[in-house]
Amino acid sequence: MSTTLLHDARILTMDAAGREIERGWLLVEGDTIRALGSGEAPPRTEAERVDCAGDLVMPGFVNAHAHLAMTLFRGLAEDIDDRLYRYILPLERRFVTAEVVRAGTALAAAESIRGGVTTLADMYYFETQVGRVLAHAGLRGVVGQTIADFAAPDHADMEAGWRRVADLVAEFEEHPLVTPSLAPHAPYSTGLATLERVVRWSADHPALPVQMHLAESDLEVRWARENHDATPVRAIAPTGVLRANLLGAHVIHVDERDVALLAENGVRAATNPRSNGKAGRGIAPVERLRAAGIPVGIGTDGPMSGNTLDLFAQLAPVSMFAKLLAGSRRPLPARDVVRMATVEGARALGLEARIGSLEPGKQADLLRVDLSAARLQPIYDTxxxxxxxxxxxxxxxxxxxxxxxxxxxxxxxxDEAKAVADARQIALAFGAEMRRIDEGTAP
Amino acid sequence: MSTTLLHDARILTMDAAGREIERGWLLVEGDTIRALGSGEAPPRTEAERVDCAGDLVMPGFVNAHAHLAMTLFRGLAEDIDDRLYRYILPLERRFVTAEVVRAGTALAAAESIRGGVTTLADMYYFETQVGRVLAHAGLRGVVGQTIADFAAPDHADMEAGWRRVADLVAEFEEHPLVTPSLAPHAPYSTGLATLERVVRWSADHPALPVQMHLAESDLEVRWARENHDATPVRAIAPTGVLRANLLGAHVIHVDERDVALLAENGVRAATNPRSNGKAGRGIAPVERLRAAGIPVGIGTDGPMSGNTLDLFAQLAPVSMFAKLLAGSRRPLPARDVVRMATVEGARALGLEARIGSLEPGKQADLLRVDLSAARLQPIYDTxxxxxxxxxxxxxxxxxxxxxxxxxxxxxxxxDEAKAVADARQIALAFGAEMRRIDEGTAP
Known part of the structure; x- marks a missing residue:
């Protein structure tokens, strides 16, 4: 078992007491944090010693909502209102194969590692491929196989979608890093009968999380009102899908009763401010959700929507959006935002017993951050x-x-160079197809 | 005269036609762009040849509103509503000297150069020091000496403030990089009599810009209503200060008549989305300002408010805020945002004849950007x-x-290392004073 001793580090534990250590050490044995403390490190001659030279050591970031393979769509047809139906869905149907998902996810893995993301919640197609790429990259993931009523790249009908879910669970149920998950696409695109089946699946798989886009768009609000005379949250409540294994992504269009309903049922949330901002969808009421006791993690959404997979790009927007909603500088102070990006994100994914903070017994998922750049100086508050x-x-x-x-x-x-080269190759095909769509010559 | 030939570059000219060159070259003679083109570079044996190896060459960013020396206050007392009156103003009065302004500006210059900012509009105290530091760093600046009715760190009364302005103009009127500027702090903090004197000053200095915080805060809106029964813009209009040399910073609280009034008088604007977002102040109506023909540059504000001095941190917020206001993905497409950060920012500062785009005859203010990072791939749209x-x-x-x-x-x-060390030293004094303020033992 390998042993690593990090010393002379500034440590942000993100534990319940919010303990910060000015100059300290942290001992990793195998995959686990064994001990940590302040001052001089204990002599451990068998450990690899890493002098952190004053760098910050902190828990890795948890990306609570993503579509990793959509790196391949990054920046495609930005600012075009009907980009989803005009380009993205046709491109997905024509080009998204197991191979393409592997390529897009490998690029996403490299970007995530560079961005300090150590755990990701993913929702996409060919999800066993996503699990394999993450496992190979050494990343921790909650990988959600999408099921949807519309024709999806990896399942022609719903039964085929459920078979994909079963395969995913069979492959990863015992995996130390990858947790299989079920991802009904959204209320309007799966329908209530399917959500009832999701609830039965959850009864058979009590430890596995369900991920779903929830209360995200005007389209969904209209669907709920016209078909169920309700908000999206109350439209799906009768199916029983609102339970403690559900991670709702976005959660923008919710009223007080919805928030109470989500909280009572232990539902968790992932907010995606850049994606929501860029689409002009609105600002999620993060303060109200958290005040009701709902754990809110921070997600990047797919790079088609949010462009990048690092949480740094999301942190300031999370804070700014809450302050703009309230008209005050006070809401969501920086300390809370870092909590959301780490330990609260872990709670949102149901992984708080294993990750999210630096404490003895937890998994050693951590970052070493160099705080010496001119643009960070001086540092009054980490x-x-x-x-x-x-x-x-x-x-x-x-x-x-x-x-x-x-x-x-x-x-x-x-292999970052290969991931970039593969992505560029696939992007050439996407670009050519977009030109055919624009010319009306696409098949 | 030095000659530099950049070749094998992807070039974003930001000229009126929006010309982009897939693979091209650009010739710099002395301080000026002499020529540029696509394909193979012309043989210029006397020039230093720089192989850009596919990197992007583009105009430098224009930071249209900043308080550079406030790097020293970065991250200080974040999220505290009364931070300005409790900490910042007392710290400024006690500690901000010519020496401290030089130190804070040197750190800001290093950060700006790293962030690709080549021109800055600054408003602060001891502004001749700011001009000297920028000139030494080789940056282009519009340096605005603040005058205000409140006791300022560098002038005990208004007459002393005007003497500082005269000294600044005398030192920099003919400077190739540094343009002196007059910066009345804000309508509520200078008052109409002073603004009338600003107008007389402008008549004597027709080429020099005036910078002022305008329509920024609820406090200012209240001041205008209670004292002048008007909006901030209409409150100050009678003084004549709304003219083509005025750069208004923030411009959030404006109605349709205000926008028309600003446009008719040729006033320019600088929007500071991260600063406004972080303070919960609101979203500036950038689309409406631009639709009225007002050039809108992008500013960082001081690092006390906006934390960083690079425009990258502001670009996504500029776009997101416009999309959120409109509830649509369409407003402020990426191309327009890059225009605002370069050539439109130059217009906002009155420098469009010399900078903002890569065109023969313009000043050679440019960036070489490495677009190879995994997180940028693939690139459908620069x-x-x-x-x-x-x-x-x-x-x-x-x-x-x-x-x-x-x-x-x-x-x-x-000297980046010295700038960081100096800033840390000064921050120790600020931190000690904050503790005295909290304990009630400050002088």
Missing amino acids: HAALVFAATPADIRATMVAGRWLMRDRVVETV | HAALVFAATPADIRATMVAGRWLMRDRVVETV
């Missing part, structure tokens, strides 16, 4: 520096389950 | 990559007036 000024370039090293995925800013577990 | 995914770490080199300020990510014109 949380404020992380939320409002740091970028992925400040991360020096990323560890998951005791394994270094990046050291000295070199990614060690993903 | 503008989208710049607005939604790029960070300062992607900038490889920065040139102003034909002089490299940074090459291969090494800042050459500012």
Whole structure:
């Protein structure tokens, strides 16, 4: 079992007491944090000693909502209102194969490791491929196989979708890093009968999370009103799908009764401010959700919508949006935003017993962050520096389950050059198809 | 005269036609762009040849509103509603000297060069010091000496403030990089009599810009209503200060008549989305301002408010805020945001004849941007990559007036290590004073 002793580090534990250590050490044995403390490190001659030279050591970020393989759609047809129906869905149907999902996810894995994300919640197609790529990269993932009533790239009908779910569970149920998950696409695109089946599936798989887009768009609000004379949350409540294994992504269009209903049933949430902002969808009421006791993690959404997969790009928007809603500087202080990005994100994914903070017995998922850049100086408050000024370039090293995925800013577990080259190759095909769509010559 | 030939570059000219060159070259003679074109570079044996190897070459960013020396207050007392009156103003009065302004501005210059900002509009105290630091760093600046009715760190009364303005003009009137400017703090903090004197000053200095915070806060709206039964814009209109040399910063609280009045009088604007968002102040109606023909540049505000001095951190918020206001993905497409950050920012500062785009005859203020990072791939649209995914770490080199300020990510014109060390030293004094304020033992 490998043993690593990090010393001379500034440590942000993100434990319940919010303990910060000015100069301390942290001992990793195998995949687990064994001990940590302040001052001089204990002599452990058998451990690999890493002098952190004053760098910050903190828990890895939890990306609570993503569509990793959509790196391949990053920046495609930005600012065009009907991009989803005009380009994205046709491209997905024609081009998204197991191979393409592997390529897009590999690029996403490299970007995530550079961005300090150690755990990701994903929803997409060919999800066993996503699980395999993440496992190979050494990342921790909650990988959600999408099921939807519309024709999806990996299932022609709903039964085929359920078979994909069963395969995913069979492959990853006992995996140390990858947790299989079921991802009904959204209320309007799956329908209530399918959600009832989701509830039966959950009864058979009580430990596995369900992920769903929830209360995200005007389209969905209209669907709920016209078909069920209700809000999206109350439209689906009768199916029983609102339970403690549900992670709702976005959760923008909710009223007081919806919030109470979600809280009573232990539902968790993932907010995606850049994606929501860029689409002009609105601002999620994060303060109200948290005040009701709902754990709210921070997600990037897919790079088609949110462009990047690092949480730094999301942290300031999370804070700004809450302050704009309230008309005050007070809501969501930097300290709370860092909590949401780490330990609260872990709660949103149901993984709080294993990750999210640096405490003995927890998994060694951590970052070494170089705080020396001019743009971070001076540092009166580490949380404020992380939320409002740091970028992925400040991360020096990323560890998951005791394994270094990046050291000295070199990614060690993903062939980054190949991932970039593969993505560019696929993008050429996408670009050519877009031109055919514009010319009306697409098949 | 030095001659530099950049070749094998992807070039974003930001000229009126929006010309982009897939693979091209650009010739700099002295401080000026002499020629540019596509394909193979012309043989110029006397020129230093720089192989850009596919990197992007684009105009430098224009930071249209900043308080550079406030790097020293970065992250101080974040999220505290009365931070300005409780900490910042007392700290400024007690500690802000010419020496401290030089130190804070040097740190800001290093950060700006790394962030690709080649021109800055500054408003602060001891502004001749700011001009000297920028000139030494090789940055282009519009440096605005603040005058205000409240006791300021560098003038005990208004007459002393006007003497500072005269000294600034005398020192920099003929400077190739630094343009002196007058900066009445804000309508509520200078008053109408002073603004009338600003108008007389402008008549004597027709080429020099005036900068002022305008329609920024609820406090200011209340002041205008209670004292002048008007909006802030209409309250100050009778003084004649609304003229083509005025750059208004923030411009949030304006109605249709205000926008028309600003447009008719040729006033320019600087929007500061992160600062406004973080303070919960509201969203500036950037689309309406631009639709009325008002040039809107993008500012960072001071690092006390906006935390960083690179425009990348502002670009996505500019776009998101406009989309959120409109409830649509369409407003402020990425291409327009890059325009605002470059050529439109130059117009906002009255410098459009000299900078803002890469065209023969214009000043050679440009960036070399490395677009190879995994998080930028694939690139369907350079503008989208710049607005939604790029960070300062992607900038490889920065040139102003034909002089490299940074090459291969090494800042050459500012002693960065000294700037960081000086800032940390000053921050120790600020921190000690804050503790005295909290204990009630401050003098």
